[in-house]
Amino acid sequence: MPPFVTVAAYAPPGAGMLAAGIAAEVFDARGPGLPAFDFALCTDRPGPVRTDTGLPLVAEHGLDRLAAADLVITLPWADFRTPPGPAVLDALAAARERGALLAGHCVGAFALAAAGLLDGRRATTHWRFAALLAERYPAVTVEPEALYIDEGQVITGAGAAAGFDLCLHLLRREYGAAAANTIARDLVLPSHRDGGQAQYLATPVPQDCQDERLAEVLDWARAHLHEPMPVAELARRALMSRRSFARRFAAATGTTPHAWVLGLRVSRAEELLETTELPVDEVARLVGFGSAAVLRAQFVRRRGVPPRSYRRSFTRLPRPGATA
Template sequence: MVLCQYDEVSAFRRVVAYAPQGVTGLSIGAVSGVFAPSGVFDLRPGLPAFDMTICTRRPGILRTDGGLTLQVEHGLDAFTAAELIMVLPGTGFREEPTDRVLDALRAAYRRGAIVAGHCVGSFLLAAAGLLDGLDATTHWQYADEMAATYPTVTVRPDALYIDHGRVSTGAGATAGIDLSLHLVRVHHGAAVANRIARDLVTPPHRAGGQAQYLDTPVPSAGDDKRLDDVLTWARANLGQRPSVDQLAARAMMSRRTFLRRFKQATGTSPHAWLIAQRLNQAEELLETTDLSVEQIAHHVGYTSGAVLREQFIQRRGVPPRDYRRTFLRRQL
C-alpha cells in the first residue's frame, strides 16, 4: 500500500536509525547495507551518498540482542536533522517507552521527517500515536500482541510492509531490507533501488502485500534451481508475455504443481509476480532510457501503452510520464 504521489515525495539523504537497547544485529546490518554512506562501498559510484547515523536514547554503550556491545555517539538530538528515521527492533519492545523518546519521534514527524519501523520497531510508532487509524504490520509472531496493545491500529500480519507516505511499517527480519529498498525506490527511483539490491545480492523488489511466511514445506533443491531458472528467464523475456503454462513447462512441472511450488517459493501467484516485474522494469526504463511509453509497454509485455498507463496509475498512483519527469528532474 503506497499512498504518496511520486511528484510529492522528496529524495531524502539524511537517514537516522534509532537503535534501542537489545537492538537486533540483523536490523543494523540491513539499514547499514541499504543506506551505506559515501565511501563505504566502492561498488556504488554514481548512487546517492546517504548520510546515515545510528542513534540511541542516550549516547554510550549499546548492547545488541546477540550480546555484542557498540559505542554509539549520538542520542535523540540526531532526530532534529533527519529526513528519514528508521526505528529498529529490540528485545525490550514490551517495556513502556519514555516520554522523551516518544516526544522526539512525534516532533520529527511534525517537522516533516519520514518515519518507518520494522519488526517490533513498529510498536514504538504505535506508542507515539503515529499509527492511529492506520493499517500497519510487524513480525507475524507479535501481530496479535500489537493489535491487543494498540486497538486503534489495524494490524495486518500478512503484509511485508505498508507505506502511508510519511509513516511506514515492515515485518520482521529481512523484511527490513524490503522496506528500506521500497523507500529508496519511492524516493530515489527504481534504478537506484535495483543497483543497491544487486550490490546486496537480494531481490530488488518484493511487493508489500506479499506473504510474510509460508506454512507449507519448502521446495526441494532441484525444484528451487528449476524455479530460479524460470524466474530468471521470465524477467529477461517479459516482452514475450509468458503464460503460466509456458512457465510450468520450462520448470518441467504440471500446471497444478507449478502453481503450488511457485507460491511456496515466492509467496505470491505467477500473475501477481509478473505484474510486479513488468512495473519494476517499466520504472527503470522510464528513468534510464528515452523510449516512449508505447515502446516500454511492449518491451515489458503489455499490449499497449494505454494498458501500461492504466496499470501504472492503479499501482503507482501516477501516469508513467509523470513518474519519468519526477526522476529525470532528480538526476539533473
C-alpha cells in the first residue's frame, strides 16, 4: 500500500488562498512517475468558502472527508485565535486515532493544538504568532525559527510559502526524493530546504554584482558535486574573502555553505538511489562523499536509514519479475 493516497485540506471560513493553492499544487499534481493522490478541499459545510483575499473557494466535501483522509492538512485562516468548533476538533482527533498524518501549515497549527494533537510535541508556526501559540498551549514546545518540524505523525510548518517546504518534505519522506524533486522543478522551487533552516532573514541581501557572483557559485556547486568543495574554493569563485562569503551566504540562504552543500549532496544521492542501479560506492563518488561509508553516515544521520534501505523503500525501477 502507498504511504498515503487521500489528502484532505481543511479550509475554514477566512482560509488562506495561498495555502490552499500550495496544497493543491503539490498534492493534485499529475504527470509521469508522480503519485496519484485523491486531493480534496473540505470545510464544515460543503459549499463556497470565503478566503483571506475575499475571493471564494468551493469546498465540495465536509468533515467526513477530513476524518477519513490519509493525510490531513489544516490550512491557516484569518480567525485562528478562535478555536475551531467541536465537530472539527473531533474530526481531527478521529483522523489521528485512525493513524492519519496531520500537517499544520502556518497558523493551521493552532487547530492541531486546540485538538490536543501537539501536546508533548515540538511545533512551529508563522514566526509572528509563535509566542501566542506557546502562551495559549503551554504543553507544546514551540520552536519559532524552524521552517517545519517533523514529529512523525504530526508535522507543522511556518507561514506563507514555507507551506511548499512542508508539503515537499512530506512527499519526500513518504514517496522519495525523485517525486518531490519532479514537482519542485515544475514549480521552480528549491528541491529541499532543511526544516531547521531559519524562517526569515534578518536583513535582505542587497541587489548588486556580488549577488550575481553568489548565484553563479551556487549553480557551479550544483553541477560539480563530485568535486571537493571547501568554503575557501567557493569564496574564491565568488571573488570574496572566506569571511565575507560565509556572511553573505548565510544572509542569502539562512544556512552555512557547508550545511548547504551536504544537504545538496544527500538530496542528489537520494535521487540516484531511487532512479538508477548504480552501486552505492559510485553514488557516493558522484555526489562528492568519496566513499560508501561516508555516504552511509550522512544518510543515517540525516534520513535515519542507510542508503540500501532507502533504495529498497523508494526505488522507482521495476521490481524483478514485475510485469508492465
